Amino acid sequence: MAKKPSVLITGASSGIGATYADRFARRGHDLVLVARDGARMEAMAADLRRETGVTIDILPADLTKHDQLAAVEARLRDDAGIGILVNNAGASLGGRFVDQVTEDVAQLVALNTTAVLRLASAVAPRLANAGEGAIINIGSVVGLAPELGLSVYGATKAFVLFLSQGLSLELGPKGVYVQAVLPSATRTEIWERSGADVNALSAVMEVGELVDAALVGFDRREPVTIPPLPDAADWDAYQSARRAMLPGFAQVHAAERYRTGA
Numbered sequence: 001m002a003k004k005p006s007v008l009i010t011g012a013s014s015g016i017g018a019t020y021a022d023r024f025a026r027r028g029h030d031l032v033l034v035a036r037d038g039a040r041m042e043a044m045a046a047d048l049r050r051e052t053g054v055t056i057d058i059l060p061a062d063l064t065k066h067d068q069l070a071a072v073e074a075r076l077r078d079d080a081g082i083g084i085l086v087n088n089a090g091a092s093l094g095g096r097f098v099d100q101v102t103e104d105v106a107q108l109v110a111l112n113t114t115a116v117l118r119l120a121s122a123v124a125p126r127l128a129n130a131g132e133g134a135i136i137n138i139g140s141v142v143g144l145a146p147e148l149g150l151s152v153y154g155a156t157k158a159f160v161l162f163l164s165q166g167l168s169l170e171l172g173p174k175g176v177y178v179q180a181v182l183p184s185a186t187r188t189e190i191w192e193r194s195g196a197d198v199n200a201l202s203a204v205m206e207v208g209e210l211v212d213a214a215l216v217g218f219d220r221r222e223p224v225t226i227p228p229l230p231d232a233a234d235w236d237a238y239q240s241a242r243r244a245m246l247p248g249f250a251q252v253h254a255a256e257r258y259r260t261g262a
């Protein structure tokens with residue numbers, strides 16, 4: 001049997017990324033784990049290696065630091081064994097926009113968007129050339145909901161969704177599968193890390209259930225997987241409404257309602 005592709009997972013030291021690592025190892029994939037906390041990933045990997053027999057490399061990196069991000073990009077470019085990228089590392093930030101520190105929001109954007117983009121850009125040409133492989137990008141339902149008040153975090157996740165949909169259209173015909181996964185509130189450390197109390201929320205999904213559902217979507221080759229959404233027809237209707245506007249965008253003149261003052 002052909003060897004399964006290795007999976008490089010960012011943010012693999014906890015939460016959703018650690019759960020993807022567990023699931024892909026149990027499916028028989030070798031892993032490359034990326035996050036800042038190398039010791040934590042090493043401890044996790046020791047258990048997983050023993051239980052599954054797969055090979056696991058640890059690549060500690062702060063993805064907001066250019067040289068460390070570049071090392072992960074190089075691994076994705078050069079290691080022909082890696083056939084799946086899970087772009088999962090991410091963070092949130094508490095507080096309202098006017099109270100957030102400019103440097104902090106810029107760091108958030110660097111991690112949640114620039115790193116995602118650079119890693120996808122590093123691996124996509126090789127996968128397209130091979131005619132196979134997959135990129136999983138972890139977005140969020142917050143990226144569909146400015147009403148939730150998490151403007152910068154939501155904007156980064158809207159970026160992840162748009163990028164994923166665009167890459168899916170471009171790379172799908174070349175044999176490369178791109179999936180955006182949009183979790184809703186899931187019980188991980190992200191809440192505590194951003195100063196929020198997960199127990200104050202009315203509905204929280206357990207991380208194992210979230211990742212297992214996302215992998216059902218992965219196996220079905222869904223472009224967008226929203227594990228908590230009860231009715232998939234709602235997403236389809238949203239996409240149809242968006243697409244219905246597209247032909248109207250090509251106009252020489254402004255719409256009638258803008259052609260008279262006040």
Ligand SMILES: NC(=O)c1ccc[n+]([C@@H]2O[C@H](COP(=O)([O-])OP(=O)(O)OC[C@H]3O[C@@H](n4cnc5c(N)ncnc54)[C@H](OP(=O)(O)O)[C@@H]3O)[C@@H](O)[C@H]2O)c1
Pocket residue numbers: 010011012013014015016017034035036037038061062063064088089090091092111138139140141182183184185186187188189190191193
């Ligand atoms: N949990 C939710 O409710 C929820 C909902 C929607 C979407 N998401 C998304 O799911 C993804 C995973 O988050 P999670 O919920 O699993 O949270 P988490 O448990 O806090 O995991 C975040 C992961 O990212 C890593 N990370 C953070 N900053 C990093 C940096 N500068 N460089 C490299 N790695 C870094 C962390 O490891 P180190 O600290 O070791 O670096 C950790 O492994 C994120 O993209 C998040 O936005 C989560």
